[in-house]
Amino acid sequence: MKKLICIAFLSLCVFGCKKEQRTDYVINGKAKGLYNGIRVYLNTMDERGRITAIDTAIVMNETFTLDGTVEYPSLHYITVNGVNGRLPVIIENAVLELNINQEKFSNSKLKGSKENDIYSEFGFKVSELRKKLVDAKKKYNQSFILNDTLNLSNDKQFLENLEKEFNDFPYAHIEKNKEKYSSLTILSAQLNSRNLDTEKFISTYNNLDENIKTTSEGRKIGEIINSIKEKLKSEKSTTIGAIAPEFSAPNPEGKIVALSDVVSKGKITIIDFWAAWCGPCRRENPNVVKVYNKYHDKGLEIIGVGLDGRRGQQNPKEAWIKAIKDDNLTWHQVSNLKYFDQIARRYNVGSIPSMFVLDNEGKIVAKNLRGLALENKIAELLN
Structure with missing residues (x-):
């Protein structure tokens, strides 16, 4: 009997001490070189690219704190008075550390968010691919101007392969992280692509985990997809040779x-x-x-x-x-x-x-x- 009581007590301790998921975020910020009184803002952005501050902190002794709650890990932007640019970060309900680099704001680091780590990794790879693309275009243009027939064909093929890799990378990244909220942010950004691959976009969205698609942003993308499908249907039904839809x-x-x-x-x-x-x-x-x-x-x-x-x-x-x-x-x-x-x-x-x-x-x-x-x-x- 005593043995059973001990087991029950230990079980209660294990379950009672289980770490509960946070329902709020705290961003502990370090701002080396920033004067007292400088304001730091946590912002959201709407569909038109308009920034709205949802929280503000004042720098004191090169530190500041932002806190609040988010429904799910989602994209926000940090801005600082007197510092150019805005820093995109994925905020989730956790204790986070933000180190502001006022010399090069884009090098500021947020720690403590796994979702942001994945998003930052994606951004680093995109920057890497973009740099390779710029170099490849320069090389191809140089071969074209010089009429370097020996290298022109190879340079063109290399450039085309790199462009394909660049365009496919966001979808490949999302497929590997379809249970991550940051994938929704990356997918949403593809809507701004000049040559949106609608079939791949819709397929990638459909493969996301259900808990990602049921977020407010996920539902919004779902509505956009329905509009895209309706447009594709109307395009098909109004091509030359089609019977005009009745009305x-x-x-x-x-x-x-x-x-x-x-x-x-x-x-x-x-x-x-x-x-x-x-x-x-x-x-x-x-x-x-x-x-x-x-x-x-x-x-x-x-x-x-x-x-x-x-x-x-x-x-x-x-x-x-x-x-x-x-x-x-x-x-x-x-x-x-x-x-x-x-x-x-x-x-x-x-x-x-x-x-x-x-x-x-x-x-x-x-x-x-x-x-x-x-x-x-x-x-x-x-x-």
């Missing part, structure tokens, strides 16, 4: 008009996305009127899709109807008066004017033509 909307009298109703009446149909507030659209309208008047009797139909209703527009319906009258747009007109609405998204329309030319079966045969190019295409189809 319907109210005309100025409130009657619902469908695309199929208009297509069935003519040999060729133009879908014209425009708006009363759109200067380029209004300047293009006289040309569309000219084409319509010239070819309507030969089988040309037009359905205008008004994208009025943008924020700040006064009386969008009145503006839309007035523009129809002022510009003599005597063909079919519809609008949900909801700016770039679901019809525009279905057609992947991000700017106006935007036009789609359909044959008598509703198949897209041309798009985004203006002026003489539009008239010539309609003439080709109907003459």
Whole structure:
């Protein structure tokens, strides 16, 4: 019996002494050379790149302390009054040590965060690859200028391989660390890439651990991916040769008009996305009127899709109807008066004017033509 009691007591000690996960962070800072009264800020950054301070500390005797709590390890930025630049760091709920290097702020070090260690390792490797890329480009350009045919081909191949390695590295790093919160930060940064590989981006996101994807940032990326998928779908459905997606909307009298109703009446149909507030659209309208008047009797139909209703527009319906009258747009007109609405998204329309030319079966045969190019295409189809 005594033996059992001792075992139970030891078990309680083991479990009672188990280290609990912290629910707050403390950043103990060292700031050698900084004067008393200098402020140190912990910041977040929004989608537009705007910095917001969430905590402030004052340097005293070359030390400072920042503390608070984060929902999960996430990217923050340290800034210091009088010191240029900002230091990206992954903050997690732990006791952290930050050593400020005011001479070269980017060399400042944060210790105590495993997530930040992984993120810093990634940043170091990216800088290394970027330097190699710069050197490889210089070497290739030199061979090109000197017409050094002996080395040009090899230099070009080396550069292309290095570019591929550079572009693939973030995804490879994330695959190795898909359970780490810092991977979410790295993946999010890929959205700013000029040549985003959407397929690889989506695949990498899908392979992240579920607890990473369910964070607020993870859900935000998930929503962006849904938008990307919708855009890809609309791009595919509005390519030349595809059947134009069906839609319907109210005309100025409130009657619902469908695309199929208009297509069935003519040999060729133009879908014209425009708006009363759109200067380029209004300047293009006289040309569309000219084409319509010239070819309507030969089988040309037009359905205008008004994208009025943008924020700040006064009386969008009145503006839309007035523009129809002022510009003599005597063909079919519809609008949900909801700016770039679901019809525009279905057609992947991000700017106006935007036009789609359909044959008598509703198949897209041309798009985004203006002026003489539009008239010539309609003439080709109907003459």
